[in-house]
Amino acid sequence: MTDAKTLEKYLNYVREATLSRRNFMRNTAGLATMAALAACAPAAPAGQAPAAAGATPAAGATVAAGAPKTGGTLVFAAESIGESLEPGLWNGFGISNVIDNVGAYLTRPNSSGQWTDPAEASLAESWTISEDGKTYTFKIRKGVKFHDGADLDADAIVRSLTRQVNKDDASFVDGLYMHVNYTFNRKSITAPDKETVVIELERPDAAYLYRLFHPSAIIISPKALDEYKKEINTNLISCGPFKIDKFTPGAEVTLVAFDDFWEGRPYIDKIVVRGYPDEGAMLAAIEAGEVNFAPYPPASAVQRLKESQEMKVMAGPPLINLFLGCCTLNEPTNNHDVRLAINYAINRDNVIKAVLYGLGELPASFVGPTEFGFDPAGRDISKQDIAKAKDHVAKSGLPTPIKFSLTYENNRFWPQMAELVKSDLEAVGFAVTLDAQDSGSYWGKVNDGKSQLNMNQRSLWVPDPDNKVTLLESHNASAQGETGIAKAMPEYSKKMDELLAAGVSELDKTKRAEIYKQIQELILEEMPYVMLAYYTKPVIMAANINDLPIGGASTERIFLQKVWMS
Amino acid sequence: MSVAKLKDSNHLVTATSLSKRPTLGRRLTALRQKYELALLGGIFFALVVLGTIFAPWLSPYDPIKQDIPSRLLTPSAIHWFGTDESGRDNFTRVLYGGRPILTTGISSVLLALLIGMGIGTAAGYRGGLLDDLLMRAMDIMLSFPTILLAILIVASLGTGLINTILAIAFSLIPTFARLVRSIVITLVREQYVTAAHAVGTSDWQIIAKHIFPNMIPPIIVQATATLAIAISYSSALSFLGLGVEPPRPDWGLMVSQGQRLIFDAIYIPFFPGLAITLTVLSVNYIGDGLRDHLDPTLRNR
Numbered sequence: 001m002t003d004a005k006t007l008e009k010y011l012n013y014v015r016e017a018t019l020s021r022r023n024f025m026r027n028t029a030g031l032a033t034m035a036a037l038a039a040c041a042p043a044a045p046a047g048q049a050p051a052a053a054g055a056t057p058a059a060g061a062t063v064a065a066g067a068p069k070t071g072g073t074l075v076f077a078a079e080s081i082g083e084s085l086e087p088g089l090w091n092g093f094g095i096s097n098v099i100d101n102v103g104a105y106l107t108r109p110n111s112s113g114q115w116t117d118p119a120e121a122s123l124a125e126s127w128t129i130s131e132d133g134k135t136y137t138f139k140i141r142k143g144v145k146f147h148d149g150a151d152l153d154a155d156a157i158v159r160s161l162t163r164q165v166n167k168d169d170a171s172f173v174d175g176l177y178m179h180v181n182y183t184f185n186r187k188s189i190t191a192p193d194k195e196t197v198v199i200e201l202e203r204p205d206a207a208y209l210y211r212l213f214h215p216s217a218i219i220i221s222p223k224a225l226d227e228y229k230k231e232i233n234t235n236l237i238s239c240g241p242f243k244i245d246k247f248t249p250g251a252e253v254t255l256v257a258f259d260d261f262w263e264g265r266p267y268i269d270k271i272v273v274r275g276y277p278d279e280g281a282m283l284a285a286i287e288a289g290e291v292n293f294a295p296y297p298p299a300s301a302v303q304r305l306k307e308s309q310e311m312k313v314m315a316g317p318p319l320i321n322l323f324l325g326c327c328t329l330n331e332p333t334n335n336h337d338v339r340l341a342i343n344y345a346i347n348r349d350n351v352i353k354a355v356l357y358g359l360g361e362l363p364a365s366f367v368g369p370t371e372f373g374f375d376p377a378g379r380d381i382s383k384q385d386i387a388k389a390k391d392h393v394a395k396s397g398l399p400t401p402i403k404f405s406l407t408y409e410n411n412r413f414w415p416q417m418a419e420l421v422k423s424d425l426e427a428v429g430f431a432v433t434l435d436a437q438d439s440g441s442y443w444g445k446v447n448d449g450k451s452q453l454n455m456n457q458r459s460l461w462v463p464d465p466d467n468k469v470t471l472l473e474s475h476n477a478s479a480q481g482e483t484g485i486a487k488a489m490p491e492y493s494k495k496m497d498e499l500l501a502a503g504v505s506e507l508d509k510t511k512r513a514e515i516y517k518q519i520q521e522l523i524l525e526e527m528p529y530v531m532l533a534y535y536t537k538p539v540i541m542a543a544n545i546n547d548l549p550i551g552g553a554s555t556e557r558i559f560l561q562k563v564w565m566s
Numbered sequence: 567m568s569v570a571k572l573k574d575s576n577h578l579v580t581a582t583s584l585s586k587r588p589t590l591g592r593r594l595t596a597l598r599q600k601y602e603l604a605l606l607g608g609i610f611f612a613l614v615v616l617g618t619i620f621a622p623w624l625s626p627y628d629p630i631k632q633d634i635p636s637r638l639l640t641p642s643a644i645h646w647f648g649t650d651e652s653g654r655d656n657f658t659r660v661l662y663g664g665r666p667i668l669t670t671g672i673s674s675v676l677l678a679l680l681i682g683m684g685i686g687t688a689a690g691y692r693g694g695l696l697d698d699l700l701m702r703a704m705d706i707m708l709s710f711p712t713i714l715l716a717i718l719i720v721a722s723l724g725t726g727l728i729n730t731i732l733a734i735a736f737s738l739i740p741t742f743a744r745l746v747r748s749i750v751i752t753l754v755r756e757q758y759v760t761a762a763h764a765v766g767t768s769d770w771q772i773i774a775k776h777i778f779p780n781m782i783p784p785i786i787v788q789a790t791a792t793l794a795i796a797i798s799y800s801s802a803l804s805f806l807g808l809g810v811e812p813p814r815p816d817w818g819l820m821v822s823q824g825q826r827l828i829f830d831a832i833y834i835p836f837f838p839g840l841a842i843t844l845t846v847l848s849v850n851y852i853g854d855g856l857r858d859h860l861d862p863t864l865r866n867r
Contacts (some may be wrong), residue, residue, distance in 0.1 A: 280825035287829055298826040300651070350634045354651055410807045415823065416651060419813045423632050423652075436725070436807050 072565035073270040074545065077282050079296040079412075081275030083249040086233035087218045088164040088176030093296065094275050096215045097558045098253045101271065102147075103218035103238040104262075106138055106157065106197070107209050109463070109559065115319060115551030116371055116463040119209040123152060123219055123239070124197070133204030133507050134187075138197045144262040146221035147243035154191035160219045161189055161199075170229040171220075178216035181462065182208070184475075185504075204505045206512060207464035214462055241266040241561040251275060267564035279412065286311070292542035295553055299357040299413065302538050312543050316554030317370040318361050318534035319460040321468060322351075324406075324421070326528055329449040329484035332402050339527040341392035342453065345428045346421060347384040351533050355417045359538055363531035365520035366458075366468045372509075373465040373516030378524050382531055386428060393429040401431035404452040407445055410436035414455060417532070421455070449481040456482070457535070459555040465516045466504045472496050472528065483528035492526055604855020607848035614845050618664035627655035629662040629815045641833050648833040650824070652813075660837050663815035664845070666727055670800040670809070674734035675793045679785065681735070682742025687773060689743070690750025701747065704740040712737045716799055720808040730809050734799050738792055745788050749781045783860040790853035794846045801842045817842050 082091025087099050106124040110117035121127070124138035144152035163169040164179035185208075187200040201208065211217065224237035234247055239262070242255035255271040274291065276282035279298040285291045286305070297305070306313045324342065326333040333339060352360040361369060364378030393400060406421060408414040415436060422432040432453075437445060446454045458468050471478035474486035474493045485493045499522065503515040523529060539553045544566045549559055588596065598605060617624060633653030641648045647656035689700040707715065719733035753759060753776070762772050803809045804818025812819060817838040824835030 278825075280828055283826060283829055300827050300830055304830055350632075354632075354634050354637055354653075415807070415812060419652060420632065422813065423630075434811050434813075436812075 068267050068547070068562075068564040069566060070265070070267050070269070070564070072268050072544075073272065074268050074293050074560065074563070074565070075291040076271055076273045077276045077285060077291040077294040077296065078273050079275070079282075080277050081249070081251055081253060081273065084233040085236040085244075085247060085253075086173070086176070087216045087220075087236075088173075088178050090178065092275075093556050094253075094273055096556070097295075098244070098255065098273055099215040099218055099236070100240075100552075100557055101242045101255060101560050102236055102240045102244055103215070103220075104144075104240045105213040105217050105219065107212045109213060109549065109552050109557070111549075111562075113549040113551050115317070115460065115555060115557075117551075119213065122213070123157065124212075127209075133206075133505075134201045136199045136201075136208065138199070140195045140197060141262060142195070144239050145260045146223070146239045147237045147258055148221050148223055150221045150223040152219070152239055153194045154197045155194070156222045157197045157219055158189055158191045159222045159225065161217060163220070163225065164216065169225070171225045171232045173230050173233075178214070181214040182211045182217050203501070204507055206504055206507055207462055207466050210462045210464050210467075242271060245270075261561075263561070266561045268560060271560060277411065286540065293545060294540040295537075295556070295558055297538060297540045299355070299359050299538070302357060302359065302540070305540050310543055311540055312545075313538050313540050314548065314550050314553070315359060315536045315538040316550035317368070318536040319368055319370070319551075319555040320535040320537055321363065321366060321368065321458045322360075322417070322532040322535050323363075323366075323456065323458070324530040324532060325446070325451070325454040325456060325478070325482040326530065327446075327449055327451050327454065327482065327484045328488035328528060329481075330452050332396070332398055332404055333452045334488060335396045335398065336526065337392040337396035338398070338402060339530065341389045341396065341428060341430075342425060343381065343527055343530045344385040344389035344392065345424045345430070346530070346532065347424055348382055348531075348533055349384075350424075351417065351420055355413050355420060356533060356535060359536045360533040361536070363534050365523050365531060366471075366529065367465045367516055367520060368460065368468075368534050371460065371463075371465055373503075373513050373520075375517045375520045378520060378531070381524050384424075389428040400429040401426070402429060403431045403433070405433040405435040406453045406455060407435040407437060407442060407451040408455040409439050409442045411439065418455060421532075447477045447481040449484045449487070451482075454482060455532075461555060461557060463555075464504075466500070469503070469516070469519050469523070470500060472523070473500050485526075485528050489526070489528075492522075496522060601855040601858070603851040604858075607851030607855070610844060610848040611852060614664055614841070614848070615668065617661050618668060621658070621661035621665075625655065625658040625661055627658040629654060629658045630813050632813075638831050640831075647837045648831065650820075650834050651827070651831075656834060656837055659815035659820060660817070660841055663817045663820055663838055664841065666730075666804070666810045666814070666816045667797055667800050667818070667842070667845070670727065670730050670734060671793055671797040673731045674738060674796045674800070675789055677731065677735035678738035678792070678796075679742050679789055682739045683746050683781075683785070685739065685743040686746025686748075687750050687777070690747035691754060691769070691773065691777070693751075697747070700743070704743050707737070707740045710737075712795075713799055713802055716803060717806065717808060720803060725808050725811065727810055730800060730803055733803070734796050737799070738796065741792060742785070742788065745784065746781060749784060750777055753777045753780055787853060787857040787860055790849060790856055794849040794853065797842070797846050797849065 076097070078094030078097055080092040080094050082095040084091050085095055085098065104123050106122060107119040108122035109115060110120050123141055123144060125141040127136055127138045129136055140152065140154050140157060146152065161182065163171050164176040165183055166172060185202050185205050187202050189197065189199045191197050218238055220232065221237040224235060225232055228235040234249065236244060241258055241261045243258045244253060245256045246254040252275070253273045255273065257266050257269050259265050276285060282294060283298060283301055286294050286297070302313055305311045326339045326342065328334045348362050352358060352362070362379050363382050364374065364376050367373045367375065393402065396402065406418055408418045418434050422434055425432050445451050458471060460467055470476060472483065472485060473479055474497050479486040479493065485496070496519070499515060499519050503512060503519060506512040506515055537554050537556070539548065539550065541548065546564050546566055548563050552559055631654070636649050636653035637651055639645050639649040645655050645657065647660060650656055650659065685700050685704070689697040715737040716733040719736055720729055723729040723732065759772060759776055762776055800809065801818035804816045805822040807822065809818055810816045820838035821835045827834050
């Protein structure tokens with residue numbers, strides 16, 4: 001078994017182009033040793049379980065690089081650390097990464113590491129889904145303990161999954177909204193007994209099992225909710241593989257291994273998650289060896305760090321969409337020809353080469369190339385065509401240069417991206433004012449529908465095509481302000497809503513794929529969003545860190561339970 | 567002149583004095599030695615100013631136009647300071663990048679100087695309640711860290727060159743107002759001012775003819791020192807994204823955009839950073855030299 005695993009790991013390294021000379025030597029030696037041992041050793045009796053994690057190897061055996069080891073401290077460079085741990089609010093990627101490792105959900109991502117593979121059992125040991133796809137009955141795992149010693153039961157699950165919408169809950173605060181991922185279509189949630197949770201939906205939802213491992217669906221200790229009430233936002237107690245040792249709002253979170261985790265203690269002893277909003281400071285910390293795990297590195301440093309002996313770079317599938325939002329509430333982006341001209345003016349190859357340092361792909365539409373429902377037809381529309389762009393500028397009937405502003409966040413690669421977009425747009429008859437905003441102001445302006453052209457990204461936190469295209473659903477802030485289609489284009493918005501509802505409710509895969517094709521065609525037709533690239537987010541880590549599930553990490557979901565340090 | 571011909575000591579003294587009178591060359595050498603750093607600073611600052619003015623003639627490259635195939639080229643005979651992430655010539659951008667910094671620095675100091683002089687003169691000359699009110703207002707402004715005040719103003723007014731000038735100028739007003747007030751308070755007690763009052767000279771005439779000329783030397787020294795600060799503030803605001811709009815080159819913005827490349831292409835943030843440092847240093851040296859020359863207490867040291 002182990003040699004097959006090592007071989008698979010070796011092949012993964014090759015596939016992901018992360019094979020350094022050292023890793024090659026190490027894995028080749030490991031494979032050779034395994035092959036020799038396999039040839040000499042007697043066959044294991046059928047059904048024999050593999051050695052427990054962390055167990056001492058048999059005398060004389062070589063410790064292979066692939067044998068997980070307990071211990072070590074992971075110093076994690078997050079892009080920020082928010083002021084609160086409240087899972088019902090957006091507090092930045094750093095906090096969501098903390099939640100994913102402190103928390104546990106009813107379901108969890110597939111242990112294959114492929115982000116879009118089916119969801120696995122976690123706190124729910126098993127489940128059944130009714131024939132109409134509307135009723136989910138979950139059998140709750142026994143013997144699970146929260147970090148404060150309380151026992152998990154069905155009531156605790158129901159409490160956690162309703163606290164964000166229940167004004168009577170002691171921990172409720174106004175403004176929680178992240179729960180919409182799993183409450184929007186939910187009719188009821190009940191606990192008929194201590195080991196069973198039943199969730200009824202208004203309509204079938206093909207993505208519902210995925211939605212249950214959204215960070216907002218973390219299961220929190222009811223004892224802690226009663227004790228800390230609204231201050232659960234600084235005292236988050238769940239039943240995940242790590243527990244919070246210290247939280248310094250805005251700066252750092254320290255996690256330690258939870259010995260009583262239901263699946264066994266994780267390998268790493270301690271994780272320090274530190275915020276580095278400044279990419280230069282993050283790089284300096286990596287160079288100085290102050291951090292050994294950086295899932296949000298500047299793309300510019302990736303090539304050099306790839307060649308380093310001490311570090312390694314991993315990159316999974318391109319799960320993140322980078323796009324321009326055309327706010328149809330305002331001129332001139334309410335003009336169809338203007339939106340089409342913007343689309344044809346942009347040279348995506350330059351975006352991928354100059355801004356993403358090659359870590360991206362030519363986009364088609366909102367569904368990525370490794371995701372269910374991908375339609376490659378849009379790739380032709382994403383190719384730069386200056387003649388078509390100029391033609392649409394002329395057809396728009398607006399006097400040239402057509403003036404508008406491009407609003408973007410003044411961090412990461414956005415300023416450089418904005419300059420590139422401006423340059424391309426000005427070459428075909430636009431005059432673009434760059435409107436750099438800090439993160440809070442950006443969202444305020446964009447969600448209020450006060451931007452013209454805005455620029456943003458969408459990750460695949462819920463591994464289903466609905467997670468991305470749902471931005472256009474009329475109740476969503478994106479449809480209200482980012483593109484404004486809900487108000488400015490009611491007919492289009494209605495049609496989109498119908499297709500989105502049909503897509504997420506359809507359980508037949510072939511029919512579902514067809515619906516998502518139609519949705520993508522509809523996006524390309526009216527172009528409320530202009531795609532820039534599919535982004536392959538890299539992760540930089542010390543060479544001795546192993547077994548990171550890269551699928552989730554490619555979309556900012558980082559699970560460290562099975563990660564270990566050699 | 568032979569010593570034998572000089573019989574008495576008076577003759578000797580006169581002759582020695584004559585022989586020690588410095589020639590023009592010696593005086594220039596002495597000045598150069600005394601103000602060596604100021605001279606160097608002046609030459610460098612002049613070069614910076616000329617470089618930014620004549621940038622289009624000094625470089626064949628466009629500072630804004632992107633050239634992706636030429637991106638991240640290391641310094642060479644073709645691209646002296648290399649090229650940036652968008653393939654633009656870094657030397658050209660450093661030349662052009664001085665324009666907003668110098669414009670902002672000089673304009674904001676002049677504006678602050680004008681307003682500060684007005685406030686300081688009014689407060690020092692009138693005294694009483696007006697003095698109290700104006701100086702308390704200046705105290706309030708001084709209670710904010712200057713750069714924070716500038717950031718606050720730019721954040722409220724919006725980014726852009728004009729707003730940056732206004733923000734920096736506003737934050738520098740108290741420096742000039744307080745200095746001018748202290749000078750005016752000293753000057754109004756002088757006998758020639760009292761005499762001018764006695765013969766019925768108007769306040770405006772007294773200020774224009776007797777007070778203003780006497781405040782010029784310290785103000786020039788203060789303005790030069792403040793120019794260095796204004797250039798630093800301008801760079802800082804651009805670094806924070808509150809200065810000129812990209813892709814226009816600006817030293818602070820270039821350092822900011824290049825900081826993440828510090829380990830991969832250090833030449834991108836290094837040269838604009840060096841330009842800021844040397845320009846501020848040169849202005850400080852000019853200020854020191856002017857102070858040494860214009861301050862009678864320091865002149866003969």
